[in-house]
Amino acid sequence: MITIINYGMGNLGSVQNMLKRIGMPSVITSDIREIEKAEKVLLPGVGSFDAAVRRIDELGLRQVLYYKAIEQKVPFLGICLGMQLLTRNSEEGPGNGLGYIPAATVKFEFKEQTHLKIPHMGWNFVRTNQQSQITEGFTDDYRFYFVHSYKVVCDHPEHVVLRTDYGGWFDSAVQKDNIYGAQFHPEKSHRYGMHLLKNFSKI
Amino acid sequence: MLAKRIIPCLDVMNGRTVKGIHFENLRDSGDPVELAIRYSEQGADELVFLDIAATNEKRKTWRQLVYNIARHIHIPFTVGGGISEIRDVEALLNAGADKVSVNTSIFRNPQLIETLARQFGSQCIVAAIDTKPFDNSWYVHLNGGRVQTQTRALDWAREVSERGAGEILLTSMAGDGTRNGFSIDITQAIATSVPIPVIASGGAGTMEHFAEVFEQGRADAALAASVFHDGDIHLRDLKTYLKSRQIPIR
Numbered sequence: 001m002i003t004i005i006n007y008g009m010g011n012l013g014s015v016q017n018m019l020k021r022i023g024m025p026s027v028i029t030s031d032i033r034e035i036e037k038a039e040k041v042l043l044p045g046v047g048s049f050d051a052a053v054r055r056i057d058e059l060g061l062r063q064v065l066y067y068k069a070i071e072q073k074v075p076f077l078g079i080c081l082g083m084q085l086l087t088r089n090s091e092e093g094p095g096n097g098l099g100y101i102p103a104a105t106v107k108f109e110f111k112e113q114t115h116l117k118i119p120h121m122g123w124n125f126v127r128t129n130q131q132s133q134i135t136e137g138f139t140d141d142y143r144f145y146f147v148h149s150y151k152v153v154c155d156h157p158e159h160v161v162l163r164t165d166y167g168g169w170f171d172s173a174v175q176k177d178n179i180y181g182a183q184f185h186p187e188k189s190h191r192y193g194m195h196l197l198k199n200f201s202k203i
Numbered sequence: 204m205l206a207k208r209i210i211p212c213l214d215v216m217n218g219r220t221v222k223g224i225h226f227e228n229l230r231d232s233g234d235p236v237e238l239a240i241r242y243s244e245q246g247a248d249e250l251v252f253l254d255i256a257a258t259n260e261k262r263k264t265w266r267q268l269v270y271n272i273a274r275h276i277h278i279p280f281t282v283g284g285g286i287s288e289i290r291d292v293e294a295l296l297n298a299g300a301d302k303v304s305v306n307t308s309i310f311r312n313p314q315l316i317e318t319l320a321r322q323f324g325s326q327c328i329v330a331a332i333d334t335k336p337f338d339n340s341w342y343v344h345l346n347g348g349r350v351q352t353q354t355r356a357l358d359w360a361r362e363v364s365e366r367g368a369g370e371i372l373l374t375s376m377a378g379d380g381t382r383n384g385f386s387i388d389i390t391q392a393i394a395t396s397v398p399i400p401v402i403a404s405g406g407a408g409t410m411e412h413f414a415e416v417f418e419q420g421r422a423d424a425a426l427a428a429s430v431f432h433d434g435d436i437h438l439r440d441l442k443t444y445l446k447s448r449q450i451p452i453r
Contacts, residue, residue, distance in 0.1 A: 013299045018277050047324045117400050117423065119326055119369060123206040123248055123453040143206060143453045145248075145279055147326045166205060188279045188301065190243065 002026040002201065003038035005065070007055040009081065010046030015187040022194050024201040035064045040074055040200070044187075045081030049105060049150070050093025052081055062098070069100050073178040075203040076100075077134075083174065083181030084152055092150050100179045102155040103171070110167040119149045124172075126162040126184075132175045134182075134199045135161055142192045144172075144184035152183060178203075206453040207417045208248035208424035209441060210402060211431045213238055215284075216256045218268060222380065222429045232432035236271050242431065243276040245438040248453055250276065251304065251372070251426060254284030255347065262291075266298045273299020281329050281372075287315075289322055296323065304372055306331040307345045310352070310359070313366060320367030329402075330368035332356055334389060335376040341389045348376045357392055364397040371401045372426065378406025380429060385412055390420035402426050410436060410444045417450050 002019060004012055006028045019026045026042070029035060043065070045052055056062055069076045078086045087097045090105035097105070110116045123143040128135060151170040154160050162173035164183070174181040180200065186193030213220045213235050220232040232238070239250055252272065254265050262285075269282055282295050283304030292303050309315050309330060319328050333344045334356035341356040360371055373393055375386035385406045394401040400423035403416045407427035416422045430436040445452045 011296060011299065011301060013297075014273060014277070014301070017274050017299075021277065046326065115395075117398055119399075120205065121326065121370065121400055122208050122423070125204065147279075149325075185279075188277065190277050193277065 002040045002042050003035060004028045004042045006030040007059055007061060009052050009055060010044055012044055015044050018187040018197060022198050030059050032064050038068055038074060041068050041076045043078040043082035047081060048092055049084055049090040050095045052085055053095030065098060069179055076179045077200050078181040080148060080183060080185055083183050084150060086181050087152055090150060101159055101174055101176045103152050105150050105152050107150050114167050116167045119147055120166045121147045124164050126164050126172050129160040129163050130158060132161040133203050134180050134196060136199055144189040144192055146184045148183060204451045206451045210249045210251055210424055210426040211242045211247050212251040212426045212428045214253050214255045222432060236275060239272050240275050243278050246442055247438055249278055250280040252282050266294055269295055269298040269300055283331060292319055292323060302327040302329050304329040304331045310345055316363055316366040316368055325367050325369035328368050329370045329372050330363035331372040332359060333374045333376055344376060356389060357396060360393045360397050364399050370399055373401055373403055375405035381406055382408025384408060385416040385420055387415060387420045390416060390422050394421040410441050413441060414445060414448045414450060
């Protein structure tokens with residue numbers, strides 16, 4: 001059973017639909033007692049970092065998430081904004097992130113002549129930096145659907161699982177112990193995304 | 204390298220997919236959910252669903268359809284038609300849409316772009332612009348193309364981008380349904396003038412047309428309907444072809 005954290009940011013139905021498709025039961029909740037019992041936690045999210053941090057604190061979820069991720073060490077996956085929330089902070093706003101992964105979230109910046117657009121939106125490649133259970137069986141033709149204007153920068157390369165090139169290489173999937181993050185949307189990345197979620201469900 | 208996106212579009216009326224020429228003479232092209240599943244399996248990068256007969260009484264059935272689509276496909280999809288306020292967007296996103304396409308309502312009330320972008324994030328606000336040339340200039344058209352405005356498409360594109368739209372869906376009504384090719388000049392003019400992705404639409408007839416709109420038109424994505432619905436172009440063949448032209452494709 002995967003517990004999908006509902007803190008009012010983004011389309012949770014599509015994550016649940018894909019988990020259903022791969023035969024993995026899940027529950028969407030913001031109830032602290034229910035989260036306390038979670039076997040695996042999935043933190044999704046679309047929208048702004050600051051609004052998300054505020055919602056998490058308003059709902060009083062910071063403590064229970066810490067308990068699951070750091071004390072109990074259950075498999076914990078942050079998707080898109082959910083991955084950025086795993087970092088200390090973001091240039092998108094002054095709020096504190098969850099800080100489970102030594103990393104920061106910064107805005108994409110390009111040299112003027114590159115003509116690259118922000119958000120980084122669409123299907124892009126990933127390249128392996130570190131082996132991880134969550135990317136087991138991935139090949140170089142895998143592509144994932146991204147939509148984001150900010151990117152995660154890890155302090156230590158050993159936490160970088162995947163990297164993606166968009167005007168320079170950025171960290172597109174991370175792992176520290178039981179905590180995983182994916183900048184792309186596995187739930188919107190068809191069979192490639194199913195593969196990643198299957199891997200996560202087997203951890 | 205970010206891939207150029209191929210986006211089949213489903214114009215939906217009363218629960219069926221339809222397609223016409225120059226927005227008229229509509230004919231039936233099948234069940235939208237079945238088509239959506241087929242395109243998603245064949246490698247569509249995204250899908251767009253437009254409710255072309257959006258009316259208040261039909262909103263509920265439309266949301267039900269959006270919900271059915273969302274349950275069956277696992278790629279991003281955009282929904283448009285008759286969206287004019289926050290709660291319309293909220294209802295569609297709750298039904299499972301990833302983005303919404305807005306057209307006439309933001310032209311009448313440009314502030315709405317800021318409102319929606321603040322509430323839901325720019326990434327889910329697609330500004331649709333229908334345009335047709337007149338005296339060597341491209342003007343914005345409204346209400347499914349029936350109303351011409353005095354605003355140039357390029358000016359409006361810049362404005363929607365500054366106000367916070369995340370993407371532009373640019374439909375050339377000169378090309379729509381004709382299969383004579385995308386309108387390269389206006390696509391290029393807009394794609395190189397705004398900092399957000401541009402989806403080119405209207406006029407796809409051959410695989411070369413797609414290559415042209417990416418190479419010369421500088422579009423980030425290309426949208427088409429009838430060539431896919433009628434089976435004239437198969438998504439897999441199109442992607443193989445574009446790859447052979449060295450265009451980055453998923």
